[in-house]
Amino acid sequence: MLDLRSHFCRFLNAAPERLHFAAHSHHPWPDVTREAHLQAWDDAARLVDDKWEHVLGPVFEEFRAHVAGHLNLPDPSTIAIAPNTHEFLKRLLSCLPADRPVRILTSDGEFHSFSRQIARLEESGLACVTRVPVEPFASFEDRFCAAAGDAFDLVFVSQVFFNSGFAADARRLVEAAGDDAMAVIDGYHGFMARATDLSAVAERAFYVAGGYKYAMAGEGACFMHCPPGWGLRPRDTGWYAAFGHLAAAQQGQVGYSADGWRFMGATFDPSGLYRFNAVMRWLAGEGITPAIVHAHAKALQQQFLHHVPEIPLLAEARLVVPPDEMRRGNFLTLETPEAQPLHAHLKRHHVITDVRGNRLRIGFGLYQTLDEVDELVGRLQAPEAALA
Numbered sequence: 333m334l335d336l337r338s339h340f341c342r343f344l345n346a347a348p349e350r351l352h353f354a355a356h357s358h359h360p361w362p363d364v365t366r367e368a369h370l371q372a373w374d375d376a377a378r379l380v381d382d383k384w385e386h387v388l389g390p391v392f393e394e395f396r397a398h399v400a401g402h403l404n405l406p407d408p409s410t411i412a413i414a415p416n417t418h419e420f421l422k423r424l425l426s427c428l429p430a431d432r433p434v435r436i437l438t439s440d441g442e443f444h445s446f447s448r449q450i451a452r453l454e455e456s457g458l459a460c461v462t463r464v465p466v467e468p469f470a471s472f473e474d475r476f477c478a479a480a481g482d483a484f485d486l487v488f489v490s491q492v493f494f495n496s497g498f499a500a501d502a503r504r505l506v507e508a509a510g511d512d513a514m515a516v517i518d519g520y521h522g523f524m525a526r527a528t529d530l531s532a533v534a535e536r537a538f539y540v541a542g543g544y545k546y547a548m549a550g551e552g553a554c555f556m557h558c559p560p561g562w563g564l565r566p567r568d569t570g571w572y573a574a575f576g577h578l579a580a581a582q583q584g585q586v587g588y589s590a591d592g593w594r595f596m597g598a599t600f601d602p603s604g605l606y607r608f609n610a611v612m613r614w615l616a617g618e619g620i621t622p623a624i625v626h627a628h629a630k631a632l633q634q635q636f637l638h639h640v641p642e643i644p645l646l647a648e649a650r651l652v653v654p655p656d657e658m659r660r661g662n663f664l665t666l667e668t669p670e671a672q673p674l675h676a677h678l679k680r681h682h683v684i685t686d687v688r689g690n691r692l693r694i695g696f697g698l699y700q701t702l703d704e705v706d707e708l709v710g711r712l713q714a715p716e717a718a719l720a
Contacts, residue, residue: 333628333631333701333702334620334624334628334698334701335701336362336618336698336699337699337700337701339362339363339364339614339699340360340361340362340363340698340699341363342361342363342366343360343361343699344360344699347682349682350682350683350684351682351683351684351704351707351708351711352684352699353683353684353685353694353695353696353700353704353708354684354685354686354693354694354695355545355546355629355662355663355695355696355697355699355700356494356497356521356525356545356546356661356662356663356686356693356695357545357686357693357695358544358684359544359545359546359547359548359697360548360697360699361548361549361550361607361611362548362611362614362699364610364611364613364614365548365549365550365607365610365611367610368603368606368607368609368610369603369606369607371606372602372603372605372606373603375387383602387602387605388572388575391602391605391606391609392413392605393408394609395411395413395553395555395605395608395609396408396409396411396592398608398609398612399411399555399557402523402524402528402612402622403523403528403529403530403539403557404528404529404530404531405530405531405534405557406531406534407534407591409591409592410534410557410558410559410560410591410592411555411556411557411558411592412555412556412558412592412593412594412595412596413553413554413555413556413596413600413605414554414555414556414595414596414597414600415551415552415554415597415600415601415604416445416542416551416552416554417445417518417520417540417541417542417554417556418445418449419554419597420538420540420554420556420595421445421446421449421540422449422568423563423566423568423569423595423597424486424514424516424538424563424566425449425453425486425568426566426567426568426569427514427562427563427564427565427566427567428485428486428514429485430567433457433458433459433460434453434458434459434460434485434486435459435460435462435483435484435485435486436450436459436460436461436462436484436485436486436487436488437461437462437464437476437479437480437482437484437486437487437488437509437513438450438461438462438463438464438487438488438489439463439464439465439466439472439476439489439490439493440463440464440465440466441466441490441493441494441495441496441498442488442489442490442493442494442518443490443494443518443520446488446518462479462482462484464476464479466493466496466498466500467496469496469498469653469657469659472498472500473500473501473504473505476489476500476505476508477504477505477508480505480508480509480510480513481508481510482510483510483512483513484509484510484513485512485513485514486513486514486516487505487506487509487510487513487514487515487516488515488516488518489502489505489506489516489517489518490502490517490518490519490520490521490522491517491518491519491521491522491523491526491528492519492521492522492525492526492660492661493521494520494521494688495665495688495691495693496652496653496665496691497521497652497653497660497661497662497663497664497665497693498652498653498657498659498660498661499522499526499659499660499661500659501659502517502519502522502537503530503532503533503537506533506536506537507532507533507536509536514538514562514563515533515536515537515538516537516538516539516540517537517538517539517540518540518541519539519540519541520540520541520542520544520545521545521546521661521663522541522661523541523542523545523546523547523622524545524546524547524548524622524625525545525546525622525625525626525629525661525662526622526623526626526661526662527621527622527623527626528622530557534557534559535559535560535561536559536562537557537559538556538557538558538559538562538563539556539557540554540555540556540557541554541555542554542555543604543607543608543611546622546625546662546697547608547611547612548611548697548698549604549607549608549610549611550604550607551604552600552601552602552603552604552605553604553605553607553608556592556595557592558591558592558594558595560591563594563595564588564594565586565588565594566594566595569586569588569594570596570597570598571598572593572596572597572598573588573589573593573594573595573596573597574586574587574588574589575589575593575596620698625662625697625698626662628696628698629662629663629696629697630662631702632696632700632701632702632704632705633662633664633696634655635702635705635706636664636694636696636705636708636709637651637655637664639706639709642709642713643709643712643713644713645670645674645712646666646668646712648668648669648670649666649667649668649670649692650666650667650668651664651665651666651667652665652666652667652691653665662695662696662697663693663694663695663696664693664694664696665691665692665693665694666691666692666693666694667690667691667692668690668692669690671687671689671690671691671692672687672690674687674692675687675692678711678712681711683708683711694708
C-alpha cells in the first residue's frame with residue numbers, strides 16, 4: 333500500500349484534524365505544485381511581455397506531451413487548452429448546424445456544465461436531445477449503442493459518471509455513433525483515475541478533461557483532444573485559434589489552425605499549466621501511473637466497504653455502483669434520504685465528503701492510506717456520530 337502523505341504536507345498540515353474524502357471533487361495538490369505556482373510568477377517577472385512565447389512554447393508543449401502520453405494519443409498537437417471545459421463545450425456546439433435544431437444523444441448522468449447548457453438550448457428550441465438512462469448499469473452500453481443508430485449531430489457521454497461513479501466503455505459508445513456525428517467523451521472523472529487508451533478512437537472522438545480532480549493540479553488547466561477533420565471552423569473562436577499553420581480558407585474567411593489550436597480561446601492564467609507539469613513530473617519520478625492510482629483507490633474502497641455493515645448511519649444507504657461492479661471510478665456513491673444531513677454532520681466532524689441530492693460521494697486518492705479510512709470509519713461509528 334502506497335504512503336505518499338509526505339508529498340502532500342502543505343495541504344494535509346493546513347488542517348491536521350481534517351479528513352478529506354473528496355478526491356473526486358476537490359483534490360489536494362501535492363507539494364511540488366507550490367514551487368511550480370511560484371515559478372509561473374517568477375517567469376512573468378523575468379519575461380514580462382515575452383512570457384507568452386514561453387508559456388505557449390515549452391510550457392504548453394510539455395503539457396501536451398504529458399496528456400498525450402497518458403491517453404496514448406499518437407500526436408500531442410491535437411491537444412487544446414482552456415481554463416474550463418465549458419469553454420470547449422461552447423466551441424463544440426458552435427460547430428453544429430445553425431439552420432435547424434441540433435440533434436444530441438447523451439445520457440441522463442452528465443455533469444452540469446453540459447446538462448444545464450443543452451437543457452437551455454432545448455428551452456429555446458435550438459436542440460432536440462435524447463437522454464439514455466444510465467441505470468440499470470448492466471444494460472447501459474447496449475441501450476446507448478442502439479440509440480446511436482439514429483441520426484445525431486453530437487454524441488456526448490462520460491467516461492466515468494459524476495453522480496454514480498459508474499465507468500462505461502466510452503470507446504465502444506463513440507464507435508457506435510453515426511458517421512456524421514461529432515463524438516465527445518467527458519473524461520474529467522476518468523483522466524488520471526483510470527488507465528485510458530484512446531489510440532483506437534483518436535481519429536474519431538473528442539476527449540475533454542482537466543487538472544482539477546485526479547491530475548491534482550487545481551483550476552485553470554483543462555484540455556481537449558481534437559480529432560483531425562472534425563470541427564474545423566468553430567464559430568465560437570478566440571484569437572489563439574489563428575496561431576500555427578492555418579488551414580486553407582477562401583478569401584475573406586476567418587482562418588484556423590489545422591491542429592488542436594483551432595479550438596483555442598484567448599488570454600488565460602497559465603499557472604495551472606505549471607502546476608500540471610510539476611505533478612506529471614512528480615508522478616513519473618515516483619513511477620506512478622493511472623492504473624496504480626486506480627488500484628490504490630480500489631484498495632481503500634474495499635477497506636471502507638468491509639466496515640460499512642458496522643456503521644449504523646449507513647444501514648439504509650444503497651451503494652449505487654455495487655461492490656462487485658469493477659466498472660467504476662475512484663469514488664463511492666451512497667444513496668440515502670439522509671445524504672444531505674449526513675454530509676453536513678460529517679463536515680461538522682471535520683470529514684470532507686460531497687453530496688448531490690440524495691447521493692453522498694466519498695472519494696479516495698493518493699494522499700490517503702488505510703489509516704485514514706479506518707479513522708473515517710471510527711468517526712462514523714462514534715456515539716456522537718448520530719445525526720441530529
